[in-house]
Amino acid sequence: MCPDGLVSVAVAPYREFTMKKLDSRSVVVLARDRDDFDLKVLSSMLGSRGIELQIADPLDLAIQCEGPEIRMWNNDSPVRPGLVIGWRSGPSALHAIKQLDAIEQAGIDVLNSAVVLLRGLSPFLKSVTLQTNSVPHYPIISGKAPSGVLSMADRVGYPMVARPLMTRDLDARAAVRGQDIVFEDASSLKEFVTGKAASGHFYMQLRPPRTGQRLRVFCVNHHPVACLPDVPDERQSDPLATLSEPAAHVAGLASRAIGGHPSMVEISEDRPGSRNWRVEDVTVCPGPDPDLSRAGLHETVMRAQARFLAARLAEGPKARGGWRPSSAAHG
Template identity: 30%
Template sequence: MADTDTPLIVLLGNDDDDDDHRVLFDGIRRSGGQPRRVHPDELVTEATAEGTRFLVGGRDLAPDLMFGWVYEDYLILGMNQLETARLAGIPVVNSAMTLLRGQSKYLNSALLHRAKVPHLPVLWGRDENTLAVWTAERGYPMVTKPLMSSRGRGMHRLTDEASVRDHVRTLGPGPEQYYVQPYVPARHRDTRVLCVNHRAVAAVERVAPQGTWISNAPGNTRHRADLTLELRAIAEQAAEAMDALFAGVDIAQDEHTGELCVYEVNTCPTCTATFRELGAEPVPLAELASFLVAAARDFDGARRDWRPSATF
């Protein structure tokens, strides 16, 4: 382990979100920690009856805390490594199960509904007739999403029974399933609330690009949003339901009823580019850095007592 006055914090991830990692690492250093990124392919693990060792480049790696930032292609490998670290007694922020919950829209929905977080009804499976009956009973339009995706990839609106049946027939072989929920008339926008240690620290409104209804699609525009008490409450409840110590909670407001609902919770949310576009410092990453250093020194104490020093 590193000197407890300068705890070693290892981010497990690749360089896809390099801008966010650089900002986070600067914040960790300012908060008194030593950051290091380790790619899942670099990490070697030895498990024996005497204990578990982690090595990078043939040298022992002894982190005071591991922070999981893995998704898509590296999700399963990273989950195994993070869970092994947790079993070896290393504190882990955004654990293996948290990251799986954040990637899987199925688990997102199951957990949000279980915790009574306002969320849309969903149906997932492969049976065509069941989906056709369900959508007809609830009314159109509907939205379908891939099990694991980001930035609006693979989302479609289903407008009638024919489009529902066509969608089911496009599913590939194997375990691919549909995931369908009602369309929310939200003026083609949503609000992402960033949370650290289950506490809201920033809110950004996202507006869909011209010609599309998908608010998180590439080319969207972003604006600072007021972090109202209602937004704060629903976001914090959602982050806690996922046990996500760093989370981006996507929330829509129905333009007809005014009601808020959570679309989903992202457990590897990027924010540096957004905040630069808004001409502001990435407050969520500064707060995350502060929390990670505190958690590396006293994990249980930080989870219990840490509070953000600033909000956006």
């Protein structure tokens, strides 16, 4: 046994050995808000399965690395979690990213890794990841040189939207869209990129037409478990009633590309009735959604997440490929 939160460092070949030294009934979540509503619900659901969920503020988590060993303390208490999860950490997000990278390098199983959280914080990186993984998405441009940006915009088309390269938190959809700057034509874009406003902290994207149907798809282990239309009903007896197979396929592709557990994928038709779905955005660890609660689906998403985490603790990383919502319907 390893004393005082001691865990042997293990690169890939020794991962299974390392996992045996950890507490397979313990999960540590790196989150700034100890009163996070989703985590309270998740903690209760996991507790009924005999699994302890600890919330660690990234600023309160101490890590010591020395030779082939790593030790961790949460508020001066040693921890040896079988699973560590990156979560919404607000201003501490970049600190959490560094810790998650160190923890994963030590051979401890991590969900929402440093790379996943970095993508979640960067609308630009999310868009690049979707594009390079062949997920249907709207074209993007990033740059500062006016001639290059304007030339690329002419090829992509208008209207264009400028957005920040980075956000302060994972669940920042409203904040990002509140900063949208729309360019209807080349002259308005030229004024922006040649002025002081374009300081290099923006990227540009073809603005979605917003004429067809729009959906929010909530995924656990990259499988849809609930879906809300743009104007949701008060109650939904079937969590996936509004989700067609083509839409579910695109949402699953997007969730898998970004890698969030859980994730919320916003998709839209390029025109009414086309069934040609494109991804507008992917949110890693979405915050509590009032529409989801009004539709009676919040517990559905949390219960699926609890089942997946229980499977992940029991089976390790291989659960990522094999767990599906239907396989845990009665778990």
